[in-house]
Amino acid sequence: MAIRVSSTVPGGADVVADIERRSGERVSACYQCGRCTSTCTGAFAFDYPPHRIMRMLQLGQVDEVLNSRTAQICYDCMTCSTRCPMNIDVANVIEHAKMIADERGIEGDEKEIRLFRLAFLKNVRRHGRLHEARLLTWINFRSFRPFNDLSLVPLILRRKKIHIVPPRIKNRQEVHRIFREINGGDK
Amino acid sequence: MSDASSSRYSYFPGCSLTSSAGEYDASFRLVAKELGIGLDEIPDWNCCGASPAPHHWGGNLGVLLPARNLHIAGYGHEAMVAPCAGCYNRHKNAQHELSGSEEIREQATRVLREPVRYEIEILNLVELFDREVTPEALAKRAQGRLAGLNFATYYGCLLTRPAKIMNFDNARNPVSMKPLLMATGANADHFPFKSECCGSYMGLAHKEIVLRASRRIIDVADGLGFDAIVTACPLCHQNLDLRQGQINKAFGTNIEMPILYFSQVLGLALGLNADDLGIDSHIVSARKLLAKIEQGAAERTARAADASGRGGASQAVCAAGEA
Ligand code: SF4
Ligand code: SF4
Numbered sequence: 426m427a428i429r430v431s432s433t434v435p436g437g438a439d440v441v442a443d444i445e446r447r448s449g450e451r452v453s454a455c456y457q458c459g460r461c462t463s464t465c466t467g468a469f470a471f472d473y474p475p476h477r478i479m480r481m482l483q484l485g486q487v488d489e490v491l492n493s494r495t496a497q498i499c500y501d502c503m504t505c506s507t508r509c510p511m512n513i514d515v516a517n518v519i520e521h522a523k524m525i526a527d528e529r530g531i532e533g534d535e536k537e538i539r540l541f542r543l544a545f546l547k548n549v550r551r552h553g554r555l556h557e558a559r560l561l562t563w564i565n566f567r568s569f570r571p572f573n574d575l576s577l578v579p580l581i582l583r584r585k586k587i588h589i590v591p592p593r594i595k596n597r598q599e600v601h602r603i604f605r606e607i608n609g610g611d612k
Numbered sequence: 613m614s615d616a617s618s619s620r621y622s623y624f625p626g627c628s629l630t631s632s633a634g635e636y637d638a639s640f641r642l643v644a645k646e647l648g649i650g651l652d653e654i655p656d657w658n659c660c661g662a663s664p665a666p667h668h669w670g671g672n673l674g675v676l677l678p679a680r681n682l683h684i685a686g687y688g689h690e691a692m693v694a695p696c697a698g699c700y701n702r703h704k705n706a707q708h709e710l711s712g713s714e715e716i717r718e719q720a721t722r723v724l725r726e727p728v729r730y731e732i733e734i735l736n737l738v739e740l741f742d743r744e745v746t747p748e749a750l751a752k753r754a755q756g757r758l759a760g761l762n763f764a765t766y767y768g769c770l771l772t773r774p775a776k777i778m779n780f781d782n783a784r785n786p787v788s789m790k791p792l793l794m795a796t797g798a799n800a801d802h803f804p805f806k807s808e809c810c811g812s813y814m815g816l817a818h819k820e821i822v823l824r825a826s827r828r829i830i831d832v833a834d835g836l837g838f839d840a841i842v843t844a845c846p847l848c849h850q851n852l853d854l855r856q857g858q859i860n861k862a863f864g865t866n867i868e869m870p871i872l873y874f875s876q877v878l879g880l881a882l883g884l885n886a887d888d889l890g891i892d893s894h895i896v897s898a899r900k901l902l903a904k905i906e907q908g909a910a911e912r913t914a915r916a917a918d919a920s921g922r923g924g925a926s927q928a929v930c931a932a933g934e935a
Pocket of ligand 2: 454455456457458459460461462475476479508509510511512513515
């Protein structure tokens, strides 16, 4: 088995300090009990379970954390946070790592979830509200996995669970202004 | 109970309730009307940005989108109700950020072109009903209609977490649905998976996460003999109901666990029509549960008739025996 000897990268401590400052959480307080990991429903799909992320941050291994699949996949359910005996909001720590990764333009390997999140927001930018039907078709098309959930389509249609006509709000300019206020509205 | 015409509440339906969770909207409006709770839908509301906005666009998109709704809702109402747990969570988070930062308030004011109003009280649906109707009042109207049923109360993540911002119920062991559910005549025994995650919005990119996470929830509810799972979140509902067939297929199980919205259960307790409450729009049928309610009603009528005319009834039995 390969042992990954990883960088305690220069500037790593700065990033950890940044995460601590912005999230208000004390990463250093983690004593590796593993409760966060034992409650996490997604850990089996991560590369590093949440308690490992905490340890890596303590060691200043920020490159690994920012590039991790964990930072991309974690869906912020906050179950881990409710179980931490040190009262660390673990999800909040991971969310801040995610934000910093995003600010640094780290795209990572989890293309589909990234695509979903961006498609969702672009859909909202356009209509002011979410148009589920268009979002689903667009995602299925773009991820080159047409009809990922084909078996659900007849169920959804039969129960009239989806609108074909996009919902639109009247004051779309105001919503556009919100998006423009941030990053000039583009991503 | 409040006066129907007062409309003290501003109502934020959100995207799910106006499309895939239409039955949540319908049942909420019906029950609110029945209980005399006035609702004004927020005019021209926009999407709250859901999970992706706060962390995947940069900046304060996750605050500014809800800020516009809070701003509109705050005009002339004392509180705003958001039945979708996700919308409730996003608006509370945004309010927290707005109240803590002058800079964000200025940003919101810039896009809204008016000083931002953000201080309106934000309620979820359980909180609203809890405030507007006492268990005693509900029990009086429900007359034990749901007796014999046992509901698994499922809260998921977004109603209570993070605890310091949501400030609602208990994040690890929430109990807020229980008093009103018990008032319907039903039981709401302890459901150990009440605050586990259903897999959230991972259905598209990592379906295996949702299937595994949601399976545990329906499996445990089934094993403990619950009649249905009660939720207040459209995303949880989608994972547990719409994907229940996929779960059964993936794990070779054969579970048939109805997933109902809290408002639908209250509606049934009040004697409202099951079709109007959208009970049939779910993928997993709740027909067995409805049959139990009907059977219970029939038994109660029979008992009442029996009590009021004991002599007549026993004569009828004798007559039947002779025939
Ligand atoms: S917030 Fe992320 S790390 Fe924590 S339990 Fe949920 S998925 Fe796991
Ligand atoms: S639960 Fe808290 S203390 Fe325990 S490993 Fe996780 S973060 Fe560290």
